[in-house]
Amino acid sequence: xxxxxxxxxxxxxxxxxxxxxxxxxxxxxxxxxxxxxxxxxxxxxxxxxxxxxxxxxxxxxxxxxxxxxxxxxxxx
Numbered sequence: 001x002x003x004x005x006x007x008x009x010x011x012x013x014x015x016x017x018x019x020x021x022x023x024x025x026x027x028x029x030x031x032x033x034x035x036x037x038x039x040x041x042x043x044x045x046x047x048x049x050x051x052x053x054x055x056x057x058x059x060x061x062x063x064x065x066x067x068x069x070x071x072x073x074x075x076x
Contacts, residue, residue: 009039010060014053021048 007023007030021042039058041047046054 007035009035009042010058011039011042011055012057012059013050013055015051017050017052018059019048019050019052019055 005025005028007026009021009023011019011021013019036058043055043058048055
């Protein structure tokens with residue numbers, strides 16, 4: 001169940017479909033740089049399998065209860 005503090009990491013897979021990883025209750029002090037680094041690790045190390053193939057790039061990061069500074073699109 002989503003809460004106001006959940007962090008959403010949004011990626012695109014090889015089929016061009018959106019893949020959302022939801023992190024429940026991340027630490028309150030997590031920074032944009034830490035989130036970006038974690039997302040890069042997911043993409044670079046092909047950690048998760050999806051029905052549409054490998055995760056190939058980051059789309060954006062966001063959080064239900066955080067300011068919109070955490071919710072912008074990546075331009076790659």
